Amino acid sequence: MVLRSVFRQGEACWLQAGAGIVRDSTPARAWEETCEKLASVARYLREA
Numbered sequence: 001m002v003l004r005s006v007f008r009q010g011e012a013c014w015l016q017a018g019a020g021i022v023r024d025s026t027p028a029r030a031w032e033e034t035c036e037k038l039a040s041v042a043r044y045l046r047e048a
Contacts, residue, residue, distance in 0.1 A: 004041045015041055 007014045017037035019030055 004037050006041060006045065013045065015045075017041075 002016075003018045005016045007016070015038050017034045019034050019037075021030065
């Protein structure tokens with residue numbers, strides 16, 4: 001299972017974060033968690 005990934009094609013770069021929904025999930029917290037996952041990867045990206 002890939003929870004965080006980075007894709008690059010030419011000058012474009014995409015970040016992707018996986019998420020799991022469980023019975024106790026709330027949309028607001030799921031969004032916040034997804035943003036936290038993306039931020040954990042984004043800070044290490046540098047222009048090539």
